Amino acid sequence: xxxxRLIRDNPEGFDAALAKRGLAPLSSQILEIDALRRAKITAxxxxxxxxxxxxxxxxxxxAQGLEDEFERLRALVADKKAEIGILxxxxxxxxxxxxxxxxxxxxxxxxxxxxxxxxxxxVEINRWGTPRDIADALEHFDIPAVxxxxxxxxxxxxxxxxxxxxxxxxxxxxRALAQFMLDIHTLENGLTEVNTPVMVRDEAxxxxxxxxxxxxxxxRTEEGMWLIxxxxxxxxxxxxxxxxEESYLPRRYTAHSLCFRSxxxxxxxxxxxxxxxxxxxxxxxVSVTLPEDSDAxxxxxxxxxxxxxxxxxxxxxxxxxxxxxxGFGARRTFxxxxxxxxxxAYREISSVSTTGDFQARRMNARFKRAGEKKPEFVxxxxxxxxxxxxxxxxxxxxxxxxxGSVDLPTALHPWLGGKTRITADGQLA
RNA sequence: GGAGAGGUGGCAGAGUGGUCGAAUGCGGCGGUCUUGAAAACCGUUGAGGUGAGAGCCUCCCAGGGUUCGAAUCCCUGUCUCUCCGCCA
Numbered sequence: 001x002x003x004x005r006l007i008r009d010n011p012e013g014f015d016a017a018l019a020k021r022g023l024a025p026l027s028s029q030i031l032e033i034d035a036l037r038r039a040k041i042t043a044x045x046x047x048x049x050x051x052x053x054x055x056x057x058x059x060x061x062x063a064q065g066l067e068d069e070f071e072r073l074r075a076l077v078a079d080k081k082a083e084i085g086i087l088x089x090x091x092x093x094x095x096x097x098x099x100x101x102x103x104x105x106x107x108x109x110x111x112x113x114x115x116x117x118x119x120x121x122x123v124e125i126n127r128w129g130t131p132r133d134i135a136d137a138l139e140h141f142d143i144p145a146v147x148x149x150x151x152x153x154x155x156x157x158x159x160x161x162x163x164x165x166x167x168x169x170x171x172x173x174x175r176a177l178a179q180f181m182l183d184i185h186t187l188e189n190g191l192t193e194v195n196t197p198v199m200v201r202d203e204a205x206x207x208x209x210x211x212x213x214x215x216x217x218x219x220r221t222e223e224g225m226w227l228i229x230x231x232x233x234x235x236x237x238x239x240x241x242x243x244x245e246e247s248y249l250p251r252r253y254t255a256h257s258l259c260f261r262s263x264x265x266x267x268x269x270x271x272x273x274x275x276x277x278x279x280x281x282x283x284x285x286v287s288v289t290l291p292e293d294s295d296a297x298x299x300x301x302x303x304x305x306x307x308x309x310x311x312x313x314x315x316x317x318x319x320x321x322x323x324x325x326x327g328f329g330a331r332r333t334f335x336x337x338x339x340x341x342x343x344x345a346y347r348e349i350s351s352v353s354t355t356g357d358f359q360a361r362r363m364n365a366r367f368k369r370a371g372e373k374k375p376e377f378v379x380x381x382x383x384x385x386x387x388x389x390x391x392x393x394x395x396x397x398x399x400x401x402x403x404g405s406v407d408l409p410t411a412l413h414p415w416l417g418g419k420t421r422i423t424a425d426g427q428l429a
Numbered sequence: 430g431g432a433g434a435g436g437u438g439g440c441a442g443a444g445u446g447g448u449c450g451a452a453u454g455c456g457g458c459g460g461u462c463u464u465g466a467a468a469a470c471c472g473u474u475g476a477g478g479u480g481a482g483a484g485c486c487u488c489c490c491a492g493g494g495u496u497c498g499a500a501u502c503c504c505u506g507u508c509u510c511u512c513c514g515c516c517a
Binding site: 038041042044045046048049052054055073074077078095242243244245368370371372373374375 | 439456457458459474475476478479480485486487497498
């Protein structure tokens with residue numbers, strides 16, 4: 001959500017920032033509605049002030065027994081009442097029109113975000129590890145050690161396409177990965193573990209900018225609840241409506257949750273394997289910070305995510321998304337792409353974004369500086385740390401051996417009860 | 430699912446038709462005292478809109494209604510809590 005004041009003060013700057021996202025200028029249209037809105041507000045308030053004044057006199061007239069005067073003023077107040085009703089409705093309509101319009105405008109990119117049209121213009125800023133030379137590398141679902149424990153046919157029977165049924169060693173490694181990530185984040189990175197609801201209300205989706213524009217990407221129950229597309233939604237919405245003490249910040253959360261996405265519009269993409277599912281697991285990180293701290297916090301979060309991959313010995317590269325590839329609510333986004341030998345490509349495994357005060361405005365999350373009167377909006381950030389399913393793919397594909405088995409990363413062994421590999425026939429050993 | 434109670438400022442919690450944007454406490458801020466801190470005491474302290482400003486307007490969960498006048502009465506919605514039932 002944008003600050004109408006900033007648009008008023010600097011419409012050219014606003015349009016210029018929109019242009020970086022490839023959007024047409026909107027400021028003149030916004031300011032037109034805003035001017036109309038303010039005119040209606042002024043008119044309504046003037047009428048209200050008149051009514052309030054007359055209303056006070058009514059009481060006085062009554063008290064003094066001036067019946068004629070009382071009746072006259074009473075009629076006047078009644079007239080004003082009708083007028084006020086109309087003016088207030090008009091003011092409200094204009095205000096809603098403005099809010100609706102602002103709600104659909106994406107966040108403005110930070111100054112340092114590279115300009116570009118699409119993912120081809122993203123800029124690599126870090127590369128770690130060297131992909132191992134694997135002859136005839138297989139995709140995860142074709143690796144002999146994995147095949148028996150990753151069943152797409154049965155999942156389809158139960159739930160349709162884009163679901164998976166994991167069992168045995170594969171399910172165990174998947175679980176170990178999630179535990180591993182959570183333990184690192186809580187014990188070493190100082191994040192607070194949270195277990196959130198995965199069904200949320202409209203307000204939480206709106207506050208984290210998933211609504212009104214992207215409702216079709218998520219699932220909604222018949223009762224009107226949303227299945228979360230990411231635990232960014234409940235984690236961030238914790239702060240909604242609060243005025244926090246300055247000293248309360250930063251807040252750093254992590255959660256392991258199921259995530260649900262309809263994947264509308266991605267038909268035919270990544271259809272094989274478990275890269276893109278309707279239901280998946282993710283360990284999420286969310287930070288709520290002071291405005292001046294959010295840029296440093298984003299780098300910190302990025303390091304937390306990259307560190308997981310380094311410990312798991314998975315080669316990756318980090319890119320900063322260009323203006324044309326960023327999500328709706330982001331001011332700046334870093335994507336981490338893990339090396340997948342089976343695809344001979346780097347694929348997204350984490351996305352770390354700062355939204356500035358964009359979400360905070362929508363959910364009215366504020367803090368008060370010591371000694372200051374006015375509350376200010378906090379900054380909110382979110383990042384995957386990491387997508388568990390995709391991390392499982394990376395671990396399996398990078399660990400595949402010529403004999404069909406999979407060597408599991410050393411760092412993970414303690415979470416596997418000391419086991420180190422999956423044999424070609426699918427046993428943890 | 431049934432019955433009941435309630436939603437008030439950063440927090441807790443008074444207030445049941447005008448004198449209430451709202452007692453009191455906590456917390457915050459400023460001060461007195463102190464070598465410093467604590468304690469004590471004094472003062473101060475809600476949010477939003479609009480306006481160049483003085484100011485004006487709105488806000489006691491939300492939306493309707495009654496009334497000259499609503500935090501206060503009525504209706505609807507919503508959320509929370511308690512009890513009963515059911516239940517992993």
